[in-house]
Amino acid sequence: MAVQKLPLAKALNESLRKALETDPKVIVMGLDVGKLGGVFRITDGLQKDFGEDRVVDTPLAESGIVGTAIGLALRGYRPVVEIQFDGFVFPAYDQIVTQLAKMRARSLGTVKMPVVIRIPYGGGIGAVEHHSESPESLFAHVAGLKVVTPANSSDAYWMLQQAIQSDDPVIFFEPKRRYWDKGEVDTEAIPGELHKARVAREGTDLTLLAYGPMVKTCLEAAAVAAEEGRSIEVVDLRSVSPLDFDTVQASVEKTGRLVVVHEAPVFFGSGAEIAARITERCFYHLEAPVLRVGGYHAPYPPARLEEEYLPGLDRVLDAVDRSLAY
C-alpha cells in the first residue's frame, strides 16, 4: 500500500497528515482549515484526527496568521500556514518580507524560522479576480525565503514533507488547477532533493522549462511536437528559489535552445532571471535567444479571457517554432 494513485490535492492531505503524526510541533493553521477542511479540502479530516490545537482555524487576517506563525516558530513550533488564494497573500506580505525572511540573519543565526506558507496559485479554473495569480517572483526576489512548487502528486507529497522539515521559511505554491490530477505516490520512497530540478521528458532539439501547472502543458506540447518530428526536452524546475541552474544548463548545453514557460507575467518574471543566467552560462551553446512565454502586463483578466492570457499548448508551440527558426 506504499504506492497509491492519488490526486495532487489528496497527496498534499496525506503529506500533512504524515507531518502531524511524525512531529508534535507541526501545526496547521489558516482560514477554514478545520471543520471545512479548507476550501480545496487539502486539510480534510485533519482537525477531526489531530484536534483544534494542532489544526487551527484562524481569524480572517492574513498578516495575523503569518505574524502569529512567526511567534509560534520562535516558541519551537513548525507552523504550516494556508493562505486561501494567491491574491490574498498580500496583507501578509509585510510579515513575510520584513520579518519572516530576515529573522534568522538579524539574530546572527541564533533563531530559525521553520514556517511553511502554502498558497494555491495560478489560473485556469474560471475563478473571480484575485483567485488566479502567480506571484512566485515576488517571493523569490526576497533573500531568506525559499520558493518551491510541485507539478505532480509524488512531488506534492514529498516536497511538502521536506518543506516542513526545513528550518528555513518555505513558500509552497500549489498548482490549484492540477489539484485533481492523479499520479502515483510512493510513501516509502527515498525522495530526491527538494531544490533540484527534474528532467520530465528527454529530448535533443530544444528545452522547455516550466514549473507547477505549466509542466503538464509543456509535456503536452512536447508530445505534439514529437509528432512533428521534434525532440523536446522538458525540465520541471520544482524549486524557484534556490534555482537549480546546473540541471538547466546541462539541458541547454545539450539542446542549444531554451523556452521558459510560466503563468506569471513575463515582465520581471522568473523567466527573465533564468534567461539572463543561462545566457551567461551557455552563451556559446545557444542557437537562439532564450524565449519566454507567460502572462501579459495586465491585471489577470476575467475568467472568460483567461485561456487567452495563460500560456496554452499553441502559445508554447509557437515559441518552440520561433526558437527553432533561428
Added chain:
Amino acid sequence: MTVESTAARKTTRRSSGAKRTTGASAGAKKADQAPAGEPELVQLLTPEGERVQHPDYDIDLSAEELRGLYRDMVLTRRFDAEATALQRQGELGLWASLLGQEAAQIGSGRALRDDDYVFPTYREHGVAWCRGVDPTNLLGMFRGVNNGGWDPNSNNFHLYTIVLGSQTLHATGYAMGIAKDGADSAVLAYFGDGASSQGDVNESFVFSAVYNAPVVFFCQNNQWAISEPIEKQTRVPLYQRARGFGFPGVRVDGNDVLACLAVTRSALERARRGEGPTLIEAFTYRMAAHTTSDDPTRYRRDAEREAWEAKDPIQRLRTYLESEGHADAAFFEELEAESENLGKHVREVVRAMPVPDHMAMFDHTYADGHALVDEERAQFAAYQASFANGEAE
C-alpha cells in the same frame, strides 16, 4: 492641549489627602472641561513623590527593592545619554532615546519572570536592562555593525523590531505557543501610540482575544509619533480600545514606576491564570527627539516638555526615597559613580566594536543553505581576492 492635562487629571485617587496638583493651572482648567467618565490614571506615586493608594492596585516593596528600581532608572538614563552622545560624536549612526520613559520600562520590565518573554520595539533599552541584555549589544544596529545581534532566547528578549507593530503578532503567536505547551509563562509586547494605528497591532488584539493568549500589551503612549500628536492616531483613549476586542484595558501613569510595576504584574498574573490578554496604556512623554535625526522644534512647544519635566519619573522616586529615609547620601553617591562607570564602559566598548568581516553579509541568511548565496559568496570572495593578489601596494 490634552497631552499635559490628562496626566494631571488623575483626580480619582481614593487616597486620603493625596495632593493632586501638578502643573496646577493647566490641570485645573482642563479638568473643568473634562466630560464625565474621563480616563482614570492608575498612580501610586505622585509627581511630588508622595505615595498614594489605589483600590485595585497596590504594591508592597522593601526599601532595597525601591532602591533597585531607582538604580535601574538612573543607569538606564545614563546609558541612554551616553548613546545619544556617541551618536553626536559620530560613533553611532542613529539613536532612539527613551528619555522620560524610564518608569514605564523599568516598572513593566521588573514585573517579568525569567521565563516570560518580551517583544520590544526599538526603544526598549530599559526593558532590555531589566532582562539582563548587555546594553552594549543594543548599540550594534545603531552603529551599523549588525541588524540585531543578540540571541533572543538567552534573555527571553526578542530582537528590536523597527517595522511598527509587527512584533505584537509575534508576541501573540509566542503566547499561543505557551498556552499549547501548558506552561504558565506570559508574554509582554511593547508598542507605541503611533503603532496602535497599525493593522498588525489590531490583528494581534483579535488573535490574542480569540485564543485567550497569555500576552500583555504594553503601549507606551509618549504622545508623539515623530511629529504627529496622539490626536492624529485616535479619538478615544487608547486603553479603551481593548474593550472592543473583549479584554480589559487600563491607563497607568507611565512616569510612575510603582504603578507601572503593579499594573503590569497584575496583568501578567491574569495572563498566567489563563484569563487572556490585557492592554496597558502607559501615559508618558517622549522627552527627547524621536531619534537623533529628528528635530522636534518644528512641531512641538517647549512649554509642553517643561510641564512633563515636573513629572519626571526619577525625581519623584528620589523624593520618596529621601522623604522615607529609604536611601542615604552614600547610596546616591555610589550610584552616581556607578553611572559614570557604565557610561565609560559603553563608550569604550562601542568605540572598539569591530566592523564585521565583509564576508559576514552572506552569513545566516538561511539555516539549510542556498545555492545562490553560495555562488555569490564565492564570486565576492574571488573579486576581493583579485585585489590582494594583484597590484596591492
